[in-house]
Amino acid sequence: MTEVLEGECLCGAVKYRVIAAPIISGACYCRDCQKTSGGAEAHGMMFPASAVTVVQGTPTTFGRKVDSGNDVFRQFCPDCGVYVISWNNAAPEYKAIKVGTLKDPSVYQSQGSLWVSSAQSWHHPDPKLPQHSKMPCVAELSTAQ
Known part of the structure; x- marks a missing residue:
């Protein structure tokens, strides 16, 4: 569907608009x-890049090297940030996409936690969901559902 x-x-x-079912959804505990x-964490949903389209406005893109050694790029509103x-x-x-930016965030269902090795001692990932010390490859995540 x-x-x-x-x-x-x-x-x-x-x-933005997304026309696809999410590949994976979850909480990330990395420092970024x-x-x-x-x-303590950010909740996100991952999709094929071709399914995600900015339909209004021109976001600013910020990129930086993260703990994994990869470059992560974030698009944000130049007005509200x-x-x-x-x-x-x-x-x-x-x-x-960041779950909190959805018009209807109730569609989100976490399938696990990433970068739990960076989780703060005052906040604990859900022990009932799969937990990954770092960021596994997407194939591992999508088959772990």
Whole structure:
């Protein structure tokens, strides 16, 4: 079943549409996600890159080398600063969206936790879901569902 999901930044200047079912959904506990979320983890959903389209506005792209050694690129609103879409140079065929930016975030169901080796001692990943010390390859994630 093909899903259509829509989302936007805080001010609504940048909007996106996804036409696909998610490949994987989960929480990431890496330090970059902690910093960009302002909390213990960030919740995201991964899709084929071709299924994710910016339909309004022109997001700014910021890239940096992360703990895995890969370059991660984040697209964010130049007005309100909220980031909505990201991708990794090691797997550019996939893009992730931040769950909190969805118009209907209730569609999200976490399938596991990534980078739990970086989780803060004051916040614990859900022990009922699969946990990965670092970031496994996408093939491992999509078959672990």
